[in-house]
Amino acid sequence: MNAPQKTDRRALGRALSRTANASVADVLASAQGASGACRRIGVTGPPGAGKSSLIAALVRQRLARDGDIAILAIDPTSPVSGGAILGDRIRMEDLAQNARVYIRSLASRRSHDGLADNLPDMLEIIENAGFAEAILETVGVGQVEYAVRHVVDTILLVMPPGAGDQIQAMKGGILETADILVVNKADQPGAQQLASELAGVMKLRGEAPSGWAPPIVKTSIRDSASVAALAEEIDRHQAWLAERAGAKGRLEARRAQHVASLVARRVAEVLERTSPEDLRRPLAGLYESVIRHLAVFNGAA
Numbered sequence: 001m002n003a004p005q006k007t008d009r010r011a012l013g014r015a016l017s018r019t020a021n022a023s024v025a026d027v028l029a030s031a032q033g034a035s036g037a038c039r040r041i042g043v044t045g046p047p048g049a050g051k052s053s054l055i056a057a058l059v060r061q062r063l064a065r066d067g068d069i070a071i072l073a074i075d076p077t078s079p080v081s082g083g084a085i086l087g088d089r090i091r092m093e094d095l096a097q098n099a100r101v102y103i104r105s106l107a108s109r110r111s112h113d114g115l116a117d118n119l120p121d122m123l124e125i126i127e128n129a130g131f132a133e134a135i136l137e138t139v140g141v142g143q144v145e146y147a148v149r150h151v152v153d154t155i156l157l158v159m160p161p162g163a164g165d166q167i168q169a170m171k172g173g174i175l176e177t178a179d180i181l182v183v184n185k186a187d188q189p190g191a192q193q194l195a196s197e198l199a200g201v202m203k204l205r206g207e208a209p210s211g212w213a214p215p216i217v218k219t220s221i222r223d224s225a226s227v228a229a230l231a232e233e234i235d236r237h238q239a240w241l242a243e244r245a246g247a248k249g250r251l252e253a254r255r256a257q258h259v260a261s262l263v264a265r266r267v268a269e270v271l272e273r274t275s276p277e278d279l280r281r282p283l284a285g286l287y288e289s290v291i292r293h294l295a296v297f298n299g300a301a
């Protein structure tokens with residue numbers, strides 16, 4: 001499939017906006033589910049770690065290859081625009097002008113996990129639009145990172161020097177799901193100390209069940225060799241995924257998770273339209289009524 005032309009980008013933007021607000025019925029009418037055609041990279045970590053700057057630096061290098069790149073930023077701070085994304089725009093100004101790059105911010109909506117509810121659907125649109133790569137930036141350390149796991153192939157956890165205290169708190173969390181640990185701002189003091197602390201934590205953790213040992217990469221946006229080294233680790237992880245006998249596992253898990261999230265959204269849709277009287281009914285009756293309504297896509301839900 002060919003990448004969309006620059007003139008198609010407005011149509012792409014409209015399709016994404018439509019999907020962001022689509023009901024489950026709307027999604028089922030058009031979406032097919034992920035095909036795995038597009039490399040998906042998640043970049044997470046605390047605000048100010050340098051995620052946007054690093055993504056911009058990575059993309060500038062990765063444009064040397066074939067294929068268009070989409071950058072999606074989940075912005076929990078503002079429902080519309082502004083805030084962090086405004087800053088991101090400035091860091092990515094040159095890329096925003098590039099016909100082969102598509103940048104889009106997504107406000108996180110009512111979702112319990114802080115991700116846009118329709119993120120899997122939006123990523124499918126990006127995939128079908130022919131992008132070779134989609135890079136997803138998420139802010140914060142928490143539930144979002146677990147949700148990201150299901151929609152991307154490779155997760156980067158970006159930390160600034162001095163984040164050592166946070167590592168203790170993260171031990172059982174995001175550190176477990178990250179595929180690559182990035183110590184950014186390596187031009188600042190404390191980067192080596194953080195890298196050593198991380199290495200210690202990873203050693204204690206022992207070998208991951210998957211067999212992938214997350215590398216620890218020090219980067220600085222001022223050092224293009226370090227960004228190239230990070231790009232290489234991303235490629236190495238993607239190659240490792242592709243080579244595994246169970247390589248299909250991740251795509252299938254993604255599709256299963258997609259269906260699960262659609263069902264959860266559908267339940268929420270039905271409950272929204274359930275009257276207070278019905279909600280006071282005995283649990284078994286209420287449960288049965290909800291189940292019955294799930295498959296009935298009419299105005300009355």
Ligand SMILES: Nc1nc2c(ncn2[C@@H]2O[C@H](COP(=O)(O)OP(=O)(O)O)[C@@H](O)[C@H]2O)c(=O)[nH]1
Pocket residue numbers: 045046047048049050051052053054087088091184185186187188219220221222
């Ligand atoms: N010294 C230094 N500053 C950086 C580096 N990467 C990002 N920054 C700065 O850190 C600040 C936050 O960067 P940003 O990309 O917005 O972080 P985000 O919130 O994680 O997306 C900005 O002022 C960047 O210029 C780096 O490698 N070295």
Ligand SMILES: [Mg+2]
Pocket residue numbers: 051052053084088137
């Ligand atoms: Mg950012």
